[in-house]
Amino acid sequence: MCMVVCPHDVFSMNSGRIQIENEDECMECGACAKNCPTEALSVQAGVGCAAAVINSALGREGSCCCVIETKNKSDEGQNTSCC
Amino acid sequence: MKQPFITGSVQTSTGIVPRISSDLSGSDHWGTIKARWGVGRMHYTVDPGLYALGEPSGRSPVLVTANYKMSFDRLREALPKRSAWILVLDTKGINVWCAAGKGTFGTDELVRRVEFIGLNQVVSHRQIILPQLAAPGVAAYRVKKRIGFKVIFGPVRAADLPAFLDAGLKATPEMRRKTFTTLERIVLIPVELVSALKWSVLILPAFFLLGGLGASYGFWNNALNHGLFAVFNLLGASAAGAVFTPLLLPWLPGRAFSQKGLIMGLIMTVAISVFSTLYLNLRLNFLEILAWFLLKGDAMGCTSGNCWRSGWIDPLVRLEICFIKDSKDAKNDLFEKCGHASAQQGKMLGLRYVYGGLSP
Numbered sequence: 001m002c003m004v005v006c007p008h009d010v011f012s013m014n015s016g017r018i019q020i021e022n023e024d025e026c027m028e029c030g031a032c033a034k035n036c037p038t039e040a041l042s043v044q045a046g047v048g049c050a051a052a053v054i055n056s057a058l059g060r061e062g063s064c065c066c067v068i069e070t071k072n073k074s075d076e077g078q079n080t081s082c083c
Numbered sequence: 084m085k086q087p088f089i090t091g092s093v094q095t096s097t098g099i100v101p102r103i104s105s106d107l108s109g110s111d112h113w114g115t116i117k118a119r120w121g122v123g124r125m126h127y128t129v130d131p132g133l134y135a136l137g138e139p140s141g142r143s144p145v146l147v148t149a150n151y152k153m154s155f156d157r158l159r160e161a162l163p164k165r166s167a168w169i170l171v172l173d174t175k176g177i178n179v180w181c182a183a184g185k186g187t188f189g190t191d192e193l194v195r196r197v198e199f200i201g202l203n204q205v206v207s208h209r210q211i212i213l214p215q216l217a218a219p220g221v222a223a224y225r226v227k228k229r230i231g232f233k234v235i236f237g238p239v240r241a242a243d244l245p246a247f248l249d250a251g252l253k254a255t256p257e258m259r260r261k262t263f264t265t266l267e268r269i270v271l272i273p274v275e276l277v278s279a280l281k282w283s284v285l286i287l288p289a290f291f292l293l294g295g296l297g298a299s300y301g302f303w304n305n306a307l308n309h310g311l312f313a314v315f316n317l318l319g320a321s322a323a324g325a326v327f328t329p330l331l332l333p334w335l336p337g338r339a340f341s342q343k344g345l346i347m348g349l350i351m352t353v354a355i356s357v358f359s360t361l362y363l364n365l366r367l368n369f370l371e372i373l374a375w376f377l378l379k380g381d382a383m384g385c386t387s388g389n390c391w392r393s394g395w396i397d398p399l400v401r402l403e404i405c406f407i408k409d410s411k412d413a414k415n416d417l418f419e420k421c422g423h424a425s426a427q428q429g430k431m432l433g434l435r436y437v438y439g440g441l442s443p
Contacts, residue, residue: 001224004254007215008261031215
């Protein structure tokens with residue numbers, strides 16, 4: 001479902017597993033998390049922007065807006081961050 | 084409310100449903116133009132409820148949209164010579180994408196509206212088609228669980244609906260992508276500009292006259308130089324935020340809107356300073372230029388309630404403003420047009436607003 005609702009083609013399917021493919025494309029709309037029945041996805045919208053701009057300006061890594069939590073086989077992906 | 088676009092009525096088992104046409108009248112087009120220029124945009128609404136497009140039967144598809152009139156018009160004009168049920172949710176006159184972000188185009192409203200109109204008695208199937216951009220607000224699996232209707236997310240753009248319907252409710256990958264083309268950005272310039280310039284009516288004369296005070300060359304001489312310099316800078320800020328940033332968006336370096344705004348503001352400040360040095364009787368010092376550069380961020384970010392103008396101060400200032408605004412009655416709030424995003428997400432401020440305006 002996350003692949004259907006994502007307007008920026010962030011996800012890809014890889015041998016039956018959903019992965020975050022284009023994390024930079026993510027605009028934190030939250031459609032994927034809202035429509036994930038297994039709640040395997042969370043988009044932490046809002047921590048992003050001011051913080052992300054400042055962090056990237058300072059060259060820090062790991063400022064994170066959306067995470068796929070490894071909970072469930074069908075929606076399993078790597079723990080990864082986008083934004 | 085009297086709704087001139089209603090052409091008749093259809094009898095269903097739950098009562099009379101107003102009939103609409105996919106042909107837009109002159110006043111519908113005029114309404115779109117006015118909304119694009121920010122005239123009466125916050126009250127450009129359709130009554131929520133069920134409408135019959137063409138001659139729908141119990142097997143016709145149900146298409147859901149927001150009660151922003153422009154969203155409603157884009158949807159019906161995309162379906163000439165077709166029959167469908169159009170279910171309009173109460174999104175307080177806000178477009179789909181923004182309302183979904185805010186949660187007004189949400190699971191609860193959808194469930195409530197479907198039950199209220201007795202949709203299960205109007206149609207024999209159990210499917211409803213929503214615009215894809217409603218997905219941030221509507222959890223399809225929860226709708227199914229609560230009322231038994233399967234939510235199918237249709238294409239992002241209403242114009243793709245005929246192809247989507249003909250393909251057996253299948254969307255191509257292109258239909259699922261939200262684009263942000265030059266044309267799509269250009270149509271949004273007027274509303275940005277109007278809301279930015281509204282403030283100028285008061286501010287520009289004030290700055291012009293204030294410019295006359297202070298220095299030693301006489302009031303009018305100062306006003307015509309320092310005052311005009313201030314006016315140029317303020318107008319430049321509006322132009323940078325409302326016109327040049329969106330127009331040149333893909334070519335401005337950086338990813339964050341605030342960074343793009345920063346660069347545009349810098350370019351504008353340099354251009355105005357050079358121009359003013361050449362044509363006005365001014366000797367500018369670095370501090371004065373710097374001050375205007377910083378002020379411009381403020382003006383770009385704050386004078387308008389709209390979203391994609393993002394002055395570089397905006398992550399901070401805007402946060403503050405939006406939180407205040409969010410707590411007020413959302414309907415009369417310009418920020419509502421961008422949904423909750425404006426309060427939170429610098430990089431998608433514009434996108435949310437922009438997308439919403441263009442989609443069902």
